[in-house]
Amino acid sequence: MRILRIALATFLTILVLTASFLAGMVTGMRQIPAEEGGAQIPVTPTATKAKELDFSVFWEAWDILEREFYGEIPSPEERMYSAIKGVISSLGDPYTSFLDPKQASLARQDITGSFEGIGAVVDMREGRLVIVEVLEGQPAEKAGLKSGDIILKVDDKPIENMSLMEAVLLIRGPKGTPVKLTVYREGLEEPFEVTIIRQRIEIPTLSYKMLEGNIAYIKLREFNEIAPRKLREALKELMPQKPRGIILDLRGNPGGLLSAAVEVASQFVDRSPILIERLKNGEQKLFKPVPGGLATDPSIPMVVLINGASASASEIVAGAIRDHGRGILMGEKTLGKGSVQQPFTLKDGSELRVTIARWFTPSGQAIHEKGLTPDVEVKQGEEGKDIQLEKAVEYLLSLRR
Amino acid sequence: MRKTFFFVLAIILIIASYGAGFATHELISRKNKSQLNLLLEALEILKRDYYKPLPDDRQIIYAAIKGVISQLGDPYTTFLEPQTRTLEKDQLKGEYGGIGAWIRKTEDGRFILTPMEGSPAMKAGIKDGDELIEVNETPVTSFMSLDQVLIMVRGPVGTYVNIVVRRGEERLNFRIRRERIEIPTVEWRLIEQGMGYIKITSFTERTPRELEQALRKLQGQGTTSLVLDLRGNPGGLIDSALKVGGFFLKEGVMLHERYKNSLKSYNVIKAPLWVDWPMVVLVDSGTASAAEILAGALQESGRAKLIGEKTYGKGSVQWVYDLSDGSSLHITVAQWFTPGYRKVEGNGLEPDIKVQCSAPEGDACVEEALDILKKGGAE
Numbered sequence: 025m026r027i028l029r030i031a032l033a034t035f036l037t038i039l040v041l042t043a044s045f046l047a048g049m050v051t052g053m054r055q056i057p058a059e060e061g062g063a064q065i066p067v068t069p070t071a072t073k074a075k076e077l078d079f080s081v082f083w084e085a086w087d088i089l090e091r092e093f094y095g096e097i098p099s100p101e102e103r104m105y106s107a108i109k110g111v112i113s114s115l116g117d118p119y120t121s122f123l124d125p126k127q128a129s130l131a132r133q134d135i136t137g138s139f140e141g142i143g144a145v146v147d148m149r150e151g152r153l154v155i156v157e158v159l160e161g162q163p164a165e166k167a168g169l170k171s172g173d174i175i176l177k178v179d180d181k182p183i184e185n186m187s188l189m190e191a192v193l194l195i196r197g198p199k200g201t202p203v204k205l206t207v208y209r210e211g212l213e214e215p216f217e218v219t220i221i222r223q224r225i226e227i228p229t230l231s232y233k234m235l236e237g238n239i240a241y242i243k244l245r246e247f248n249e250i251a252p253r254k255l256r257e258a259l260k261e262l263m264p265q266k267p268r269g270i271i272l273d274l275r276g277n278p279g280g281l282l283s284a285a286v287e288v289a290s291q292f293v294d295r296s297p298i299l300i301e302r303l304k305n306g307e308q309k310l311f312k313p314v315p316g317g318l319a320t321d322p323s324i325p326m327v328v329l330i331n332g333a334s335a336s337a338s339e340i341v342a343g344a345i346r347d348h349g350r351g352i353l354m355g356e357k358t359l360g361k362g363s364v365q366q367p368f369t370l371k372d373g374s375e376l377r378v379t380i381a382r383w384f385t386p387s388g389q390a391i392h393e394k395g396l397t398p399d400v401e402v403k404q405g406e407e408g409k410d411i412q413l414e415k416a417v418e419y420l421l422s423l424r425r
Numbered sequence: 426m427r428k429t430f431f432f433v434l435a436i437i438l439i440i441a442s443y444g445a446g447f448a449t450h451e452l453i454s455r456k457n458k459s460q461l462n463l464l465l466e467a468l469e470i471l472k473r474d475y476y477k478p479l480p481d482d483r484q485i486i487y488a489a490i491k492g493v494i495s496q497l498g499d500p501y502t503t504f505l506e507p508q509t510r511t512l513e514k515d516q517l518k519g520e521y522g523g524i525g526a527w528i529r530k531t532e533d534g535r536f537i538l539t540p541m542e543g544s545p546a547m548k549a550g551i552k553d554g555d556e557l558i559e560v561n562e563t564p565v566t567s568f569m570s571l572d573q574v575l576i577m578v579r580g581p582v583g584t585y586v587n588i589v590v591r592r593g594e595e596r597l598n599f600r601i602r603r604e605r606i607e608i609p610t611v612e613w614r615l616i617e618q619g620m621g622y623i624k625i626t627s628f629t630e631r632t633p634r635e636l637e638q639a640l641r642k643l644q645g646q647g648t649t650s651l652v653l654d655l656r657g658n659p660g661g662l663i664d665s666a667l668k669v670g671g672f673f674l675k676e677g678v679m680l681h682e683r684y685k686n687s688l689k690s691y692n693v694i695k696a697p698l699w700v701d702w703p704m705v706v707l708v709d710s711g712t713a714s715a716a717e718i719l720a721g722a723l724q725e726s727g728r729a730k731l732i733g734e735k736t737y738g739k740g741s742v743q744w745v746y747d748l749s750d751g752s753s754l755h756i757t758v759a760q761w762f763t764p765g766y767r768k769v770e771g772n773g774l775e776p777d778i779k780v781q782c783s784a785p786e787g788d789a790c791v792e793e794a795l796d797i798l799k800k801g802g803a804e
Contacts, residue, residue: 081749088746089502093499094499105463107493110489110490111471115471115480117477371463376470378470
């Protein structure tokens with residue numbers, strides 16, 4: 025039991041580190057086990073059928089290739105990784121991925137919550153790597169990349185058939201090093217190439233201010249492990265000022281830790297559940313709010329700003345706030361990333377990240393592939409003007425008094 | 426006494442070889458087991474926890490094989506699933522047992538028949554546009570691939586297949602005897618007096634036989650010079666190309682193959698008929714592989730000039746390994762070179778006379794070919 029605990033603790037640590045590394049990418053990593061309702065990691069695998077699989081044809085092919093192939097044949101380890109990647113790509117789920125030990129250790133190294141890359145949020149859609157958002161003032165924006173651009177190659181390597189994680193790891197790298205992207209943009213006849221120098225990307229997790237009319241404005245950029253604490257600090261400062269309304273800005277927030285999502289939602293919602301998670305066997309887990317929320321008072325109206333780059337944990341929080349009648353959603357339809365990946369470390373240090381569940385809002389609405397439609401749709405107009413925010417303020421000021 | 430001795434010896438030998446085989450098998454499976462570990466580990470996790478149902482076990486194994494192959498970075502090393510492999514075998518053989526109907530799959534997933542002229546399907550009364558809805562009591566559904574349906578309809582010559590088609594409102598039942606259906610690879614005609622034309626569309630097992638017939642017919646019609654058209658010919662079986670070479674070349678090397686550790690040279694295979702007519706060969710960017718072997722050998726031996734466009738440049742050799750479950754691996758095992766050691770891979774063959782063949786009107790290449798043959802005749 026002791027060993028098991030240690031193993032669990034190690035695993036958890038790794039998980040937390042891994043998850044924080046993912047900032048800047050659309051994620052739905054789960055942290056386990058959460059205080060309440062977290063899924064148990066099955067420790068003793070039940071008798072699986074994998075062992076009964078007939079591998080004879082695989083070995084036939086393996087041996088023939090080894091013996092006869094004219095070119096350079098990769099090492100047995102590399103070939104095994106490719107076999108696993110082959111199986112995974114046949115699943116058609118870009119979020120289930122395999123990282124070889126090198127990639128996996130790279131993914132674990134980053135513990136600071138920041139990372140070195142180009143500062144763009146990407147997602148895999150229909151097998152294509154799409155830029156969902158370019159972060160303000162970061163290298164990707166300076167190089168002229170726009171949301172909607174499709175990345176075809178990274179350093180001349182086609183990313184077709186790669187998992188999202190693999191593609192992201194190719195784009196990232198030590199700061200100061202160049203990465204060449206081949207990009208397709210709708211309307212242009214041919215793809216273009218752009219070389220970007222990687223930088224350390226540090227985005228403040230949370231910022232807040234009091235707007236005119238005594239409206240509290242909170243922008244949350246990612247759900248990392250410090251997000252709940254930052255939010256509580258902000259609310260402790262804002263709430264005593266008796267705001268007339270609260271705007272929670274989740275635009276461009278790609279998600280992060282599930283536990284952070286539950287804690288963030290709990291600051292505003294005190295009713296259960298925050299979200300529903302369904303596993304493949306039909307098993308269902310309800311996540312309860314953490315007691316002690318600072319802004320649950322329903323007499324203070326709330327608007328959640330969302331857009332097409334609000335994903336995963338952002339969608340959980342937005343869904344909980346709307347479904348419990350705590351506030352309305354404004355802006356544009358969210359991304360629709362409601363599947364949960366669990367990382368498994370394999371014997372040789374490589375890592376398998378498996379989609380194990382789907383998320384649903386408290387009312388049972390599926391998040392995955394559907395996204396959340398705002399109650400009030402506001403398109404972001406011309407640059408330099410935040411119409412969505414203006415409309416949110418306008419709406420809150422129009423209520424009662 | 427002697428008999429008993431040999432009997433005992435035979436038994437011992439059988440047991441020994443069985444034992445040896447068993448031991449080898451054990452050895453192999455032990456080796457495999459340790460390598461298999463990681464794939465097995467990953468599969469166990471996926472089977473247990475992946476949110477959606479996994480593909481069936483066979484497909485998982487195939488996906489693993491395809492994964493290994495995709496890493497090699499060689500587009501010609503491929504894995505074919507059993508059904509695709511069966512169809513490919515038919516294709517390379519140049520014939521199969523069937524009813525003689527084209528089957529196409531519509532966008533909404535229906536399978537439509539078009540009978541070939543004079544085929545069993547046509548004789549049985551299948552009409553163009555009939556929709557195939559059942560084969561041997563198995564319903565045909567939109568989930569099936571075209572390959573799957575083709576395999577169901579095909580079978581050994583002389584056996585019967587029951588099919589049900591929908592024609593308008595009607596459901597019609599047919600019982601059709603499968604015959605040998607040939608996939609022709611040689612077309613021929615006399616262009617003008619003394620000028621023969623032969624087009625080879627690919628190199629299958631049947632090609633040399635078809636070519637022999639075509640040459641004999643042309644011979645009978647007084648052909649004295651020949652245009653051999655290899656445009657758009659993607660290749661096929663190398664042996665077939667070596668046999669075809671024998672109709673035009675008496676002897677000599679046709680190609681060299683460089684394997685990982687060895688070099689092999691292949692000579693022309695003697696044909697039942699040899700023609701010494703002046704000839705030219707038409708090539709274009711679709712002339713590839715075995716067709717490039719033939720063109721290269723004819724060019725370098727001085728037997729024929731190449732007319733047209735630069736060829737494709739596929740200079741690697743694949744061997745086909747049939748695996749135990751009917752699937753197969755095509756593996757790049759060698760590079761080949763022309764008799765004069767020209768490297769074809771990535772380079773292609775330069776024609777002696779460059780002519781743009783893809784003009785919309787007429788056929789500039791055939792015109793040029795005739796010109797050259799006539800000039801040659803005048804000299």
